[in-house]
Amino acid sequence: MNKDTIMHDAPRSIVSEAIRTLRTNLSYKMSQTGDKIFLITSSASGEGKSCIASNLAISFTQSNSKVLLMDCDLRKGRQNQIFSVNSNVGLIDAIDNKKICPDSVYNDEEIENFIQPTYIPNLFTIASGNIANNPSELLENKKFDAILQSLKNKFDIIIIDAPPINIITDSMILCNKVDGVIIVCAAGITKRESLVETKKKILNVGGKIVGVVLNRMPSDKIKDYSKNYTKYCDDKIVKVYRSSFKNMP
Ligand SMILES: Nc1ncnc2c1ncn2[C@@H]1O[C@H](COP(=O)(O)OP(=O)(O)OP(=O)(O)O)[C@@H](O)[C@H]1O
């Protein structure tokens, strides 16, 4: 079973149930606020951002949403591998494409060339694309804003997979372009100070934190956490924290 697509491979697993809880919380928020674009980030590398992003995207298709999973990790994006789509057509190419209109004007149809269907019905992806020398500058480009606006009209929800915020500036650039930010942290790995730093960085650039996912939860620790968390699951995968920072450092 592939952990990155567990929501599809084992939809009845406890892990999938935890992802579903995250989806339910987000859906509620979306219905109240009209929010549509969510960024998944974390403090450091390997905490599970891409895995949570892919599974969350799959889970929204299961509630009949048309979903776009956008790989904004322009340095080491791997959503193209997870869903076996073409890695040579992606966001970098869309922003850098000389044929595409200059500045903020963006032809709605052009972006269609970069959206790829996946084997999951109703799940589409924009891969990160060819290697860029200047990923941060690409995300700051007005074309990116125009692309995002155009995509907003084509999908029910857009989930953005992003790089770690304490290492690379790209996620900070993205924070205020999205409707909400979800932080992934890894149980027993993410340091408290890193999480505090992450929270500060997001808030400093006007990002709205809508949830925290505690990933890589060891099964023997589950009981300790069960009082504070809404849902937990077996072996080491996902634990979902209700969407506020109330109890966070
Ligand atoms: N809870 C988990 N249990 C076991 N393996 C996991 C879990 N979460 C993620 N993984 C695996 O760990 C690896 C790293 O996860 P992932 O790529 O999602 O991290 P990331 O935060 O996106 O890393 P990066 O910052 O490098 O992009 C992947 O192989 C993924 O399948």
Ligand SMILES: [Mg+2]
């Ligand atoms: Mg990743």
